[in-house]
Amino acid sequence: MRLRDLLGTTAMAAALVLGLATPSGAQAPAPAATPNATQATPIEGAQAMAAHRAAYRLSLNSTRPDGQVVQAQGAMLFEVRDACDGWTTRQRLTLNVVDKAGDTVDTGSDYSTWESKDGKRLRFTLTQMAQGAVTQRVSGEAELDGDKGGTVRYEQPEVQEMTLPPGTILPMAHTIRTLAMAKAGQKMLNVPLFDGTNDDGAQDSTTILSPWTPPLADPRFPLLADQASARMRIAFFDRDASAGASTPSYEVGLRYFANGIADEMKMDFGDFIMNGQLEKLEPLPHDC
Known part of the structure; x- marks a missing residue:
């Protein structure tokens, strides 16, 4: 799951593993097409990931005293499907924000990906909206060459090619790796992360991991039983000279279960912090 970049222009991009969205009434883009690919070697731990659809309610946690936001609420829908040689995801988010002047901004995003199970290829499409109008489209394909880095070829907003730095990791591979690290008692992961939610290439990320916790005694949803x-808390930093890496552009805290499902989130956008609470959860069939 992933979220990022809210409210520079009051538009939203998510990132790591949860969310982006389409406002009510807007037409969502078609999910990213699955590239033709040879059979990928799955990343260790990938078999534990659950295909599912999760709906979250977003509510305001707090605002910064000198910030502009006074109210915020929204909803998020996240789907992940097992496409045999890869994972397909779709993340939709709507957010209603009110500023100190009383002005209301409705933003939304719709984000679709296909990521190969060997963690080497990502196909992505993102549409962002504000006040019902499209404000940005991003699409393209990234390919990694092990730890050497890789290349991303954008189709929108303009045709261009960028180099991805050594060690870059893709979203689902990041989820799988951090869960394996938490289970092994490790505490931190620092890697460049590329998810296709902007046209600036990879962002640096720092993930702080808490201790591995036994299954809940009485989970709300069957998919969380025995999990x-x-x-974990994930901070994103822009890869430019000003990113002196002390102030993240975005932070998100999540509780991830061993099967890749998150039930609680806290999203820090700087001016304000949002809570995300899992409201509905259902399994999805394999698409093989």
């Missing part, structure tokens, strides 16, 4: 979990 251990770990809390």
Whole structure:
């Protein structure tokens, strides 16, 4: 799951593993097409990931005293499907924000990906909206060459090619790796992360992992039964000279279960912090 970049222009991009969205009434783009690919070698731990559809309610946690936001609420829908040689995801988010002047902004995003199970290829499409109008489209394909980095070829907003730095990791591979690290008692992961939610290439990320926690005694949803979990906090930093890496552009805290499902989130956009609470959860069939 992933979220990022809210409210520079009051538009939203998510990132790591949860969310982006389409406002009510807007037409969502078609999911990213699955590239023709040879059979990929799955990343260790990938078999534990659950295909599912999750709906979240977003509510305001707090605002910064000198910030502009006074109210915010929204909803998020996240789907992940097992496409045999890869994972397909779709993340939709709507957010209603009110500023100190009383002005209301409705933003939304719709984000679709296909990521190969060997963690080497990502196909992505993102549409962002504000006040019902499209404000940005991003699409393209990224390919990694092990730890050497890789290349992303954008189709929108303009045709261009960028180099991805050594060690870059893709979204689902990041989820799988951090869960394995938490289970092994490791505490931190620092890697460039590329998810296709902007046209600036990879962002640096720091993930802080909490101790591995036994399954809940009485989970709300059957898919969470017998699933251990770990809390983690992920910070994103722009890869430019001003990113002196002390102030993240976005932070998200999550509780991830061993099967890749998150039930709680806290999203820090700087001016304000949002809570995300899992409201509905259902399994999805394999698409093989």
